Amino acid sequence: MHTQFLIGGFPLSRTVVIDPVLLSKVSKPARYVGGEWNSVVKNHEDVKLTVAYCFPDVYEVAMSHLGLRILYALLNERDDVAAERVYAPWPDMEALMRQKGYPLYSLETKTPVVDFDFVGFTLQYEMSFSNILNMLDLAGIPMFSKDRGEDMPLVVAGGPCAYNAEPLADYIDLFCLGESEESVQLLADTIIEWKEQGKPGGKKGLLKTLATQQGNYVPAFYTPHYTADGAFDFLEVTEPGVPATIEKCVVADEEHVFFPTKPIVPNIDIVHNRAVLELFRGCSRGCRFCQAGMLYRPVREKTPEHLVQLARQIIDNSGYNEISLMSLSSADYSCLPELVDQLLEEFKDQKVSVSLPSLRIDSFSIDIAKKVQQVRKSGLTLAPEAGTQRLRDVINKGVTEENLMQACENAFRNGWSTVKLYFMMGLPTETDEDLAGIADLAYKVLNLYRQITHKNNGKVTVSVSSFVPKTHTSFQWFGQLPVAEIERKQQYLKSLIRDKHISYHYHDARTGHMEAAFARGDRRLGAVLYEAWKLGCKFDGWTELFDYDKWLTAFKNAGVDPDYYAARTRDVDEPLPWDHLADGASKAFLKREWQRALQGELTHDCRHLSCTGCGVCNELGVSIVDHKEGEASHGKTTFSC
Known part of the structure; x- marks a missing residue:
């Protein structure tokens, strides 16, 4: 298993070598071999810091995540850091690893994860x-941070779920909140300096230094307290x-922040196997259910000229034939028409297509859609979110049925025949009338197609997810509906859709129940998580592997009621376990906003009108950057909050 091995012409002291015959017995063995185009392999003896970036899902999902791509490329730009990738092995590979004693290892150098610095x-x-x-168990790293000795790597976590870190507080040494392109450099510098100085104070000394830096949360330095009746107190x-x-x-400064132009080209097809351009960060629309819209405020755009330069480098370095224009609401990019024209001109001889994965009904332009689909045509995807105007106003969606029908009419008159509509179910104040409105909209869209084209080959897909209340949103106090009620609503809506040209899909309500419990949980859920792991829970986001009964057993074994976290509507003045983690x-x-x-009542978009008083710009010293009509307007819409 552990042997001297040559990678890239240099020796590594400890590597994991898996018999190819054994590897051929698992599904998609290419997930575990590395060696992809643009992956970076360094000699650990030539660097001062080694980093294992772990994504807790399978290769195809992990390789599609832009955030990890950015941090991987950013740290590998440094001569003194080696950053490598680690993904969760599928159950067949995990069984092989446990049977043969293989530890979790990195893809680049096949180094055991336990041998990395962090x-x-x-x-x-x-x-x-x-x-x-x-993954910690497979790596041979003690799960609980309190059990890790000085010889163990520092276990760090970041991402949107870090804004309620408490359910994982017992397992993670350090949480990093927010955007990491700048802070990860400071993190690396701090660890390297600590090592070079002889590790003063041990790991606790390092964590104490890190805890004083912006965005860093060390849960071991904080203790939760509860009231006599078990409620979180402080x-x-x-x-x-x-x-x-x-x-x-x-x-x-989003314009000049690092962005990777040499993406790793996967060995096998992945979820989003294309080049990616991030147009801007943030969203000011203010949809009240949307956590990302709050966490990534304010809006900060890149210029079209810079984006075209990035696109050229990415295509040249990867060979991709599709560019996805990615942001929380890509059609809200102020220079989108100009950007699309420039990209199509830049790649007109290479058959490179441009895609817009995230569209709002009210900002949809058929002219742009026609342009981006000159090379490769696809269906049209729109997100009304709710079936009636009353409920769309409750969630502050800010779009109307007229917006939807106008967008669909334009699309149908220009050759589209397939429309996908996204909705949510179980939203605050929702009634069966609102659900009936979903079916009604689907029929109206389908009938509009038939009226315009005089054909009967149109297709409308209705996709409905169950609402999960998330922290740092105005719906964080709302209790999720019981599983039985969500399932009743799902069947009720199904009964209203009888046309074979309308497809209806919905998400599993039981998965949403567990998601809600952990989304609004406190530190006591750490025990539940451990019980679930002992029962064999893993890949719980995958329908075929999710076991609801095991999760309920885990909650029972830990003496915790999932509905206390998922279904309870909270008082707006009660202390919340995530109040100390600020966005x-x-x-x-x-x-x-909850009131x-x-x-x-609607709340307007602060990007082009007056400030709505969320406090982000003033609190963080950041301004909106909107390149309207090609001119930078740093902070022009920022007013005193």
Whole structure:
């Protein structure tokens, strides 16, 4: 298993070598071999810091994640750091590893994860938490941070789920909040300096230094307290000198921030196997259910000229024939028409297509859609989110049925025949009338197609997810509906859709129940997670592997009620377990938005109108950057909050 091995012409002291005959017995063995085009292999003896970036999901999902691509390429730009990738092995590969004694290893140099200086996990989805425990166990790293000795790597985690770090607090040494392009450099510098100085104070000394830096949360330095009836009361700071509130890191200058132009080209097909351009960070639309819209404020755009330069380098270095224009709401990019024209002109002789994965109904332009699909045509995807105008106003969606029908009419008149509509179910104040509105909209869209084209080959797909209340949103206080009620609603809507040209898909309500419990959980859920892992829970985001009964057993074994976290509507003034993890938006603003939601009142987009008072720009010292009509307008829409 461990042997001297040559990679890239240099020796490595400890590597994992798996018999190819054994590897051929698992599904998709290419997941585990590395060697992809543009991957970076360094000699660990030539660097001062080694980093294992871990994504707690399978190769195809992990390789599609832009955030990890950015940090991997960014750290490997440094001569003194080697960053490598580690993904969760599929159950067949895990069984082989456990049977033969293979530890979890990196793809680049096949180095055991336990031999790295720090191990970083990305937290994108609550239902991947069990995979984190499983990966630590496979790596031979004690799961609980309190059990790790000085010889163990530092275990770090970041991503959107870090804004409620408490369910994982027992397992992670350090959480990093916010955008990491700048803070990860400081993190690397701090660890290298600590090592070169002889590791003063041991690992605790390092964590104490890191805890004083913006965005860094060391849960071991804080102790939660609960009331006599078991409610969360407050978080006590137990280590002198560390902050009571951890404020996220944010990149003010999106135009010049590092962006990778040599993407790793996967060995096998992955979920999003294409070049990616990030148009801007943030979203100011203010949809009240959307956590990402709050966490990544404010809007900061790149210029079209810079984006075209990046696109040229990415295509030249990867050979991709498709560029995805990615942001939370790509059609809100202020220079989108100009950018699309420039990209199509740049690649007109290479058959490189441009795709817009995220569209809003009210900002949809058929002219842009026609342009981007000159090379490769696809269906049209829109997200009304709710079936009636009343409920769309509750969630502050800010679009109308007229917007939807106008967009669909334009599309049908220009050759589209397939439309996919995204909705949510179980939203605050929702009634069966709102659900009936989903079916009604689907029929109206289909009938519109038939009316315009005089054909009967149109197709409307209705995809409905169950609402999960998330922290740092104005819906964080709302209790999720019981599983039985969600399932009743799903069947009710199904009964209203009888046309074979309308497809109806919905998400598993039981998975959403577990997701909600961990999304709004406190530190006591760490015990539940451990019980679930012992019962064999893993890859819980995958329908075929999710076992609801095991999770309920885990909650029972830990003496915890999942509905206390998932289904309980909370008082707006009660202390919340994540209050110390700040994204810049004030709690007062979220309370106002919750009250406006209950009144069905809209809140305007602060990007082009007056400030709505969320507090992010003032709190973090960052301004909106909007290149309207090609001119940078740093902070032009920022007013005193």
